[in-house]
Amino acid sequence: MCLASRVAALESPASMELAQRVRELRAAGVQLIDMSTGDPDFRTPPHIVEGAERALRGGRTHYGPARGDPELLEAIAERYAARGMEGLDPARQIVVTPGGKQAIFVTLLATLNPCDEVLLVSPCWLSYADMVRLCGGRPVFVAGDSRRGFRVTEEALERHVGKRARAVIVNSPCNPTGAVWEWEDLDAVRRVALRHGLMVISDETYDEIVFDGRRAVSMGEFADMRDRLFLINSFSKTYAMTGWRIGYVIGPAELMRGVLRAQQNTATCTAAFVQAAALAALRGPQEAVRTMVREYQERRDLVLGKVRNCSRLDCLPVEGTFYVLVNVSAVAADSRAASAYFLETGRVALTPGAAYGPGAERFLRLSFAVDRDSLHQGMARLIAAAEEAENRSGG
Ligand SMILES: Cc1ncc(COP(=O)(O)O)c(C=O)c1O
Incomplete structure (x- = not known):
C-alpha cells in the first residue's frame, strides 16, 4: 500500500x-503566544450570523445549485461593478466555493494539464505550490524584488517563462509580505501574460484589509485581461469568517464551465446557509x-x-x-x-x-x-x- x-x-x-x-x-x-495564525481574532459580525440563522430555520439545509445561490452571485457581480468591473455575468462567470483555497484549487484543477508550469512570485502563500503540484502542474518560483517589498519585476517574470508556462499567480495585498501592489506592478504581470498567452490567477483575498487610505487595485481593472483572468476572493479575512468556508472565483465564461464541473464533482456546492451569511455580509452594513x-x-x-x-x-x-x-x-x-x-x-x-x-x-x-x-x-x-x-x- x-x-x-x-x-x-x-x-x-x-x-x-x-x-x-x-x-x-x-x-x-x-x-504560549501564538502569532503565527491567519485567523482574525474578531467574531463574525452579528448581522452575518443572523443571516445564517434565518436560513437554517427556513430550511436551507439541502443541496443548492453548484454554481451558488443566484442572489449571492448577483451581489458578487455588483461588488465588482462598484469597483469599475461592469458587465460580469453572474450566471456564467462566477462560482461560489467552500473557501478561497478551494476556489484556487478548482481553478487549477480545471485549467492545468500535466507538467504545465505556474509562475509564483516568491515569497508567496504556502498553499499555491502544493496545489499546483496536486493538479499535476509544476510551480516555478520567481523571486520578488526584496528592495521593493518583494514585488515582481517584468524582467524577472520574463526570465522564467518557459515553453510549458501556462499561468501566473499574483496576490495583492500579499500574504506574507504585507505589500499592496501598485497599478504598475500588476501592469508588469499583465504585459508578460499577454505577450506569452498566460492565464493570470489573481488572489485578492485581502483586498479590503489595506491601510493609510490605500485602495487595493484589482487585476480585474485591466479590461484586456478579461479572457485570461481568474479573480479569487474570500469572506474569510474581510468578515472574520474563516470557519464558515466560503469564497469564490470569477473568470472567463468558457473556462468557468470547467471550474463548475470540478466543483460539481467534488464539493457539489457551498452550504446554502453559509451562502445566506455571505449575502448578509455583502448586502449589510460595512x-x-x-x-x-x-x-x-x-x-x-x-x-x-x-x-x-x-x-x-x-x-x-x-x-x-x-x-x-x-x-x-x-x-x-x-x-x-x-x-x-x-x-x-x-x-x-x-x-x-x-x-x-x-x-x-x-x-x-x-x-x-x-x-x-x-x-x-x-x-x-x-x-x-x-x-x-x-x-x-x-x-
Ligand atoms: C493569500 C491567501 N489566499 C487564500 C486564502 C484562503 O482563505 P480561505 O480558504 O479561508 O478563503 C488564504 C488564507 O490564509 C490566504 O492567505
Missing part, C-alpha cells in the same frame, strides 16, 4: 511543523469591516514601532493584510532556527519564512490577527528573546 505520487511528493510545510510544536507545548502546560481594518492598522503601527526600535530586528513596510515579515537574520542562521529559538526561548510562535518559498529565509512572518493583550505580550517576548540572543552572542 502506498500513497499516490502526487501526494507523496508534497513536503510537510514548515508552518504545520510549527503548529504541531505549538500544540505539544500547550498540551504540556506551556503558556461598518464592522472598517472597524476591524482600523484596529489592524493600529496594531500594525504598534508592531512596526517595536520591531524598528529593536537593534536585532527589522521589518518590511506593511501596507495591507495582517502580516509583517520580520527580519531575524541577526538572531539565527535561518528562519526555521529563528522560529524554533523564539518558540523555545521566548514562548512566542512566528512562522518561518522558509514556509513561503525561496526568498524569505531571513524572515519570520508575524501575524497581528491576535487580541491586543496577546499582541503586547507577544511583542515583549519577541523583543526580549531577540535581545537575549544578542547578549548570548556577546553582541
